[in-house]
Amino acid sequence: MPWRLSVKNASSEPLLVVADPRLLWFEVKVPGKQKATICRLPGEVFPKHPDPATELVLRPGESVTHRFDPRLYCFGESGQTELVPGSQVSPRFGWPEERRTKWVNGKRAEEVVDRPPHVARGIDDATVSALARNQRRPAPPANALPAVKVVSGDGFALGSEYAPWSRARLPSAARTEGPLRLTLKQGSDAEAERTATVQLELRNRGAEPRFVYFRRELVSFEVVGPSGLSDCGAEPDHRSPDRHAFQRLAPGQSVTVYQRLVEACPRGTFATPGLYLVHARYESVHDGAEFELDAFVGRVSTEQPVGVRIRKGDRPPPRRMEHVRPER
DSSP: OOEEEEEEOOSSSOEEEEOOGGGEEEEEEOTTOSSOEEEOOOTTTSOSSOOGGGEEEEOTTOEEEEEEOGGGTSOOTTOOOSSOTTOEEEEEEEOOOEEEEEEETTEEEEEEEOOSOOSEEEOOHHHHHHHHTTOOOOOOOTTOOOOBSEEEOOOEEOOGGGTTGGGOOOTTOOOOOSSEEEEEEEEOEESSGGGOEEEEEEEEOSSSOEEEOOOGGGEEEEEEETTEEEEEOOOOOOOOOOGGGOEEEOTTOEEEEEEEHHHHSOTTTTOSSEEEEEEEEEEEOOOOGGGTOOBOOEEEEOSSOEEEEESSOSSOOOSSOEEEOOOO
16 A cells, blocks of 8 residues: 655746655654654755755746555554554654744743754755756855745554554465464564564464474565565475474463574565565475374464564665656
8 A cells, every 4th residue: 555755946037946755744643643754864864954965946837746555654563553544644754843042031942943954945047057057056045035944744644444454364364263363473674685684473372382493594575565475485495303393382381482584585685775574474385293292283374464674774765755757
């Protein structure tokens, strides 16, 4: 359910805009919470200064657009808690306003501090021509439109369609019933592919004790990310497990493991910055008969995915938003 960001020049003069999608952020008011939550990219990703490669001249009526997954900005390692039905979302684009306190007639007041960086400013035709020729831009004219630090969009509420958002199944995974339940408890907020991890729990939800041969190498993953669907197959298990490799799980008991996804998935699966939804499958073929055990044999799949966010990655996406010119 991707969203679309659009920033349009609604003035009668050309504007120089920092068309950097990383400058998007939200104020989210969740039902039942008193204070609004700020959702934005991590501090090391959110630009501190304008990137010249993202600057773009927007003539009157022109705009820039960007499609994105808002969960990348409102990220929860243990699940989505902000973008839920009933939440009020107020979009912002640019750098937050700086404020300082001053005293007026003995009363405390706040004023906005207008200083760089700015997300947009008015320019004249001479500046437009200089930028088109890659020349050094002249100083802003005295009658230029004021510079803007942040642009605010109209707020909107999220409907009931967002309730099952994070519970969507991947195409190739099927819900399974049985004595065991596999759950992805937590995804990571990782800087790059090499540090992306998930936490797995295998629980005996039956009424009888169960023996299991459970290893990370027997777990495969399905990943939906910016580039589509990827499958991370489990490694072939050529080892013959010994008696101590089988664990006894009493009713309600569980075993938890952590998995570095780079060890299970082809290199490059998590190379692009963005949000990834991960499902897991565990499949066992060892019944423990040689040790007079009745161990679990079969496949168990997770019912809900977990989110993994890659902040920087090894393949940065295009830095500038798409330039849209109105039809003449």
